[in-house]
Amino acid sequence: MNKLILNTPRGNSEILVQENGLSYVKEWIAEKHPNSRIVIITDTNLGELYKNELAEVFTGTLTLSVPSGEDSKKLATVKQLCNELINEGITRSDVIIGFGGGMITDLVGFVASIYMRGIPFIAIPTSLLAMTDAAIGGKTGINLEAKNILGTFHPAELILLDVEFLNTLPDREFKSGLAETIKHAVILDASLANDLMKAEAELENLVMKSAQVKINVVESDPMESGLRKVLNFGHTFGHAIEQSSKFDLLHGEAIAIGMVISNKVAQKLGKQSKETGKKIKEMLEKWKLPSEMPEGIKPEDLLNLIKMDKKRSGDNISFIIAPEMGKWEVVELSAEELIDLVK
Numbered sequence: 474m475n476k477l478i479l480n481t482p483r484g485n486s487e488i489l490v491q492e493n494g495l496s497y498v499k500e501w502i503a504e505k506h507p508n509s510r511i512v513i514i515t516d517t518n519l520g521e522l523y524k525n526e527l528a529e530v531f532t533g534t535l536t537l538s539v540p541s542g543e544d545s546k547k548l549a550t551v552k553q554l555c556n557e558l559i560n561e562g563i564t565r566s567d568v569i570i571g572f573g574g575g576m577i578t579d580l581v582g583f584v585a586s587i588y589m590r591g592i593p594f595i596a597i598p599t600s601l602l603a604m605t606d607a608a609i610g611g612k613t614g615i616n617l618e619a620k621n622i623l624g625t626f627h628p629a630e631l632i633l634l635d636v637e638f639l640n641t642l643p644d645r646e647f648k649s650g651l652a653e654t655i656k657h658a659v660i661l662d663a664s665l666a667n668d669l670m671k672a673e674a675e676l677e678n679l680v681m682k683s684a685q686v687k688i689n690v691v692e693s694d695p696m697e698s699g700l701r702k703v704l705n706f707g708h709t710f711g712h713a714i715e716q717s718s719k720f721d722l723l724h725g726e727a728i729a730i731g732m733v734i735s736n737k738v739a740q741k742l743g744k745q746s747k748e749t750g751k752k753i754k755e756m757l758e759k760w761k762l763p764s765e766m767p768e769g770i771k772p773e774d775l776l777n778l779i780k781m782d783k784k785r786s787g788d789n790i791s792f793i794i795a796p797e798m799g800k801w802e803v804v805e806l807s808a809e810e811l812i813d814l815v816k
């Protein structure tokens with residue numbers, strides 16, 4: 474078993490990397506929170522797929538599930554879950570487990586942070602995106618009109634990274650999640666980039682290294698005031714492309730294209746060699762992620778969407794580029810300048 478630690482001003486997360494790890498979670502709770510009751514909150518997909526495994530380890534444990542999909546990440550679900558917790562008599566000396574993808578870890582983390590002013594939270598991420606990104610860092614959130622408008626910092630006390638769960642993750646979701654791992658490699662970990670290009674990439678190693686990149690960034694910038702913005706690599710164009718495709722493209726697919734566009738910007742500014750750009754594109758292609766702008770979307774169509782991106786400082790956009798594998802740099806450009814560079 475491997476253990477990673479994430480230290481934040483709001484508390485620390487122990488991160489267990491372990492296949493068939495559910496029973497370790499149960500032991501951990503018995504040790505750290507003896508006599509507590511456990512509540513598992515999941516989505517309908519995962520609740521169905523892992524009914525037996527969960528029941529075997531967490532015998533007789535209360536399990537609540539919400540419909541799968543981003544639409545459940547909203548206030549109405551928070552209220553409904555809190556009411557169910559009250560009805561069951563759950564108190565601050567109990568423990569809530571969020572079992573699912575990033576939608577669940579964001580939603581359940583949020584509920585855990587506000588229920589009775591905060592109750593211990595354990596995250597068991599089941600999607601690749603949640604294992605390497607969403608579940609790590611303590612950011613919770615729900616959507617109002619826009620995404621993640623309400624949120625808190627409430628780090629999970631324990632996070633289980635068990636790659637066995639990825640066996641049931643749909644292939645397209647897996648690849649989409651892998652785009653964030655590629656992003657971590659490209660801007661912050663050249664050795665992860667090498668591993669990603671190996672013929673036989675070892676999944677647990679990729680997950681662990683990618684999670685470690687996120688841990689390092691969060692530890693340097695726990696409240697998201699500066700450095701964490703490097704994680705926006707590929708996202709300025711990625712978010713705009715995701716929206717322009719009317720969400721036909723999954724998040725990771727759109728940011729894969731966003732990373733390629735970022736290479737174009739970097740090369741036009743004379744800040745990236747053709748060789749580096751080629752390596753990044755090859756990595757995306759190896760993992761069968763898109764690397765070309767979808768037909769029907771032109772750079773100028775993205776101008777207004779990019780202007781609305783919330784990660785702006787004044788009139789300029791802090792745009793992240795990768796000068797070399799494993800390195801990043803911020804360039805300040807207006808949305809118009811950016812679009813001109815990629816036309």
Ligand SMILES: NC(=O)c1ccc[n+]([C@@H]2O[C@H](COP(=O)([O-])OP(=O)(O)OC[C@H]3O[C@@H](n4cnc5c(N)ncnc54)[C@H](O)[C@@H]3O)[C@@H](O)[C@H]2O)c1
Pocket residue numbers: 516518519522541542543546573574575576577579599600601602603606607608609610611612613614620621638639640641642643646
């Ligand atoms: N808090 C953060 O720092 C942070 C960072 C990035 C993303 N996020 C959030 O994460 C969410 C996206 O996460 P996601 O892509 O995991 O979405 P998700 O949780 O909606 O999962 C995607 C789909 O995969 C299914 N699924 C998940 N694990 C599975 C498994 N093991 N087997 C079978 N099906 C499985 C889910 O039921 C769902 O249908 C968004 O809400 C985003 O805002 C948060």
Ligand SMILES: [Zn+2]
Pocket residue numbers: 653708724728
């Ligand atoms: Zn992302």
